[in-house]
Amino acid sequence: MKENKIERIHSDSAMTCTLCMQEMEILYDHLAMSTEEIDLLDMPKRSFTVHFPVRMDSGRMKMFVGHRVQYNDARGPTKGGIRYHPDLTIEYLQDLAFLMSIKCALVDIPFGGAKGGIVTNTKELSRGELERVTRAYIREIADYIGPLKDIPAPDVYTDEQIMVWILDEFERIKREHTPSIVTGKPIELGGSQVRKYSTSLGGVYILEAAMKKLELDKSSLCVAIQGFGKVGLNAARILYENGFTICAVSDSSGGIFKEEGLDIMEVIDHKYKTGSVIDFPETRNITNEELLATDCEILIPAALSKQIKRENVNDIKAKIILELANAPVTMDASRILLDRSVIIVPDILANAGGVVVSYFEWIQNLSQDYWEEDKVLERLQQKMITAFDKVYEICMEQDCSMRRAALQFSVRRILYAERLRGNL
Structure with missing residues (x-):
């Protein structure tokens, strides 16, 4: 080639x-x-x-x-x-x-x-x-x-x-x-309504769909989130409001850990007042590297690329990794994690909520018919879960990673459209 x-x-x-x-x-x-x-x-x-x-x-x-x-x-x-x-x-x-x-x-x-x-x-x-x-x-x-x-x-x-x-x-x-x-x-x-937190919310819908497939109960799970900017903060807030236990979060200055779970609304208030999550009362300060190695079931990298790599992959304890950041897991680390049966929900699926709500905004602009928040939420959830189900089905049928399944499904859709147009 x-x-x-x-x-x-x-x-x-x-x-x-x-x-x-x-x-x-x-x-x-x-x-x-x-x-x-x-x-x-x-x-x-x-x-x-x-x-x-x-x-x-x-x-x-x-x-x-x-x-x-x-x-x-x-x-x-x-x-x-x-x-x-x-x-x-x-x-x-x-x-x-x-x-x-x-x-x-x-x-x-x-x-x-x-x-x-x-x-x-x-x-x-x-x-x-x-x-x-x-x-x-x-x-x-x-x-x-x-x-x-x-x-x-x-x-x-x-x-x-x-x-x-x-x-x-x-x-x-x-x-x-x-x-x-x-x-x-x-x-x-x-x-459009929901746009400001659509990427985070779409990722939460995907996470909940994955947990349903795996028959996991959120009440017994610990979640760690690397990155407390727009996407990570909103993901933490939505998960907390939905009854998840967030045991660790971090930003560029460092992170905090509390085994019993953080009060995310108070952490957000602390972040706005001080500029960082570190030094939040009754928590232990940790580094970003320590957050990745937290003894948690769900790890959500929502900051920078290439955070989980060959050098630290053996420290990862999570069973599910939801990639809200772009490419936070390297190719080498991904292969090692897959061999350990860790589920990696790829970025092109996990953080697609933003473009979905952008599509909704476009529809509303064209029709001049603006939707209430509940309608946007319902349609976003439907889009995200439908995509997840398609990817998961391919993943199970072919015993491949979710990333491979997602890419394969998308490429075939594009080529089918080109074929219908007579370009192939």
Whole structure:
């Protein structure tokens, strides 16, 4: 097979490659895919780079570079985040857009995958400069995005305010209201209920479905969560409210442990007041490495990639690992854990709740019919559990990892759509 994404990302030291991408070449062989099928999956439909000047606060003009990749649209318009990062490359965005295609197919929403962004360090920009850079980028790509073409969303170092600027600039260009051009907006401008914690909630739905299959009782389980940012904090809160015992949590400064269980609402309050979870009363401070090795049944990495690796995999005691972070378990560690019958719920499934609710936001914008929270919750749960059941069924039938099953299921869905269109 020719040089492809798998080999390319290994040489991209500026970014972290994902476990899913590492497994794709193995999957190609496993599915006995034809050259035509591999070529179709291995190449983005469209990727482009734009260069544009922006006037800085100093009065001088500065050139910026922006990218957008629209990977595959066989199942619908492309969908994917916009990230701002000084080391951003179009090759890396192609890999991320491919994985977004996989994720959308996995949870059966009618989108293909996309990713884009601007090569910049947001910490070096004032708020005014950040807005001008965002608007200039949208002016350059406006002809290539749209509610039925390509729908952006927040990603690394972008947020709902940046999505508002994107919405406003696009509407100025098109001279019409188009709320469905972007997702991740404030509710007041067409955003969806549940969006702010959808990634965490989707992961909880998946965890509960896995426990049901395994006939596990949450009352007797201990949960440890690495990462107490937006995703980890909300996961801890939802689990705690649902009766789970959270025995350990951590953030970038360190973690805390209490065998009897933490009062997560008080931990959240402590985090907001002090900036960290450490030194919470009546708990023992631990390191992030110690958290991973906690004597728990469920481990939820919700922070950085490559946290569980060959060097520490033998310290892992959990029976279920829910990957809310992107690629927190390396390939070597994953194989060792699977040999020990540890269940790893892969990131492309575990953290797909965000794109599902983005899809719901898009539907509501198109129809101008906005849903109550209960309806969003019900439909999110249905989407997540249906995807889990499909993956688990393949996993059991073929005695393979859940990651392999998820990738296989998604790839087949995309290829079937291409075949129906006459492209294969």
